[in-house]
Amino acid sequence: xxxxxxxxxxxxxxxxxxxxxxxxxxxxxxxxxxxxxxxxxxxxxxxxxxxxxxxxxxxxxxxxxxxxxxxxxxxxxxxxxxxxxxxxxxxxxxxxxxxxxxxxxxxxxxxxxxxxxxxxxxxxxxxxxxxxxxxxxxxxxxxx
Numbered sequence: 001x002x003x004x005x006x007x008x009x010x011x012x013x014x015x016x017x018x019x020x021x022x023x024x025x026x027x028x029x030x031x032x033x034x035x036x037x038x039x040x041x042x043x044x045x046x047x048x049x050x051x052x053x054x055x056x057x058x059x060x061x062x063x064x065x066x067x068x069x070x071x072x073x074x075x076x077x078x079x080x081x082x083x084x085x086x087x088x089x090x091x092x093x094x095x096x097x098x099x100x101x102x103x104x105x106x107x108x109x110x111x112x113x114x115x116x117x118x119x120x121x122x123x124x125x126x127x128x129x130x131x132x133x134x135x136x137x138x139x140x141x142x143x144x
Contacts, residue, residue, distance in 0.1 A: 001031040011039035018079060019046040019054070020071035029053055045078045047071055 009015065015035045019028055036042050036056050044057040051062045061078040063071075087094045 001034065006034060006038070009035050009038045009040050013040045014043055015040040016043045016045065016079065016082070018072070018075040019044060019050045020068065020075060021047055021050045021065070022068065022071075025050055025053065032056075043082075045075050047075070 015032070017028065017032055019025060032042055032044075032054065033056065041059075042054075042057040044051065044054055044060040046054070046060065046062060047065050048062055049065050051060060054060075063074055063078070066074055084094060
C-alpha cells in the first residue's frame with residue numbers, strides 16, 4: 001500500500017480486505033488503519049479469529065475458522081458475491097461479459113460455418129446470489 005495505492009485512497013472509498021490468520025495479518029491490519037485514517041470505508045471479509053483483531057471496520061463478513069490452506073478460497077466467495085451484486089446494481093449484463101463474448105465470437109467465427117449462438121438463447125440457471133439468501137445479517141455483520 002505504499003506510494004501509489006495509498007495516494008488513491010480518499011474519503012468514502014470502499015476498501016475490501018480479505019483477512020485470514022496468516023503471518024502477514026499485522027501488516028495487513030496496519031495498512032487498513034492507514035486507509036481508515038484517510039477516510040476509506042473498510043469492508044472486512046475475515047475468518048472469525050482474525051476478525052477479532054479489527055475493530056474499526058464499517059462492514060464485516062465473517063466465516064468460521066478453517067484450514068489455513070482453504071481460507072483464501074473460502075474468503076473469496078463473499079468477495080465474488082459482492083462483485084456480482086455490484087455489477088447487478090450498476091446494470092451490467094452479468095450473464096454476458098463484453099470482453100469474454102467478443103473473444104468467444106472471434107474464436108467461433110474462425111471455425112467456419114458455425115452458427116454463433118447467443119448466451120441469452122441458452123438456459124440460464126436461476127441462482128439467488130443475494131447476501132440475504134446466503135448469510136445471516138445482524139447490523140453490518142454477516143455470518144456465512
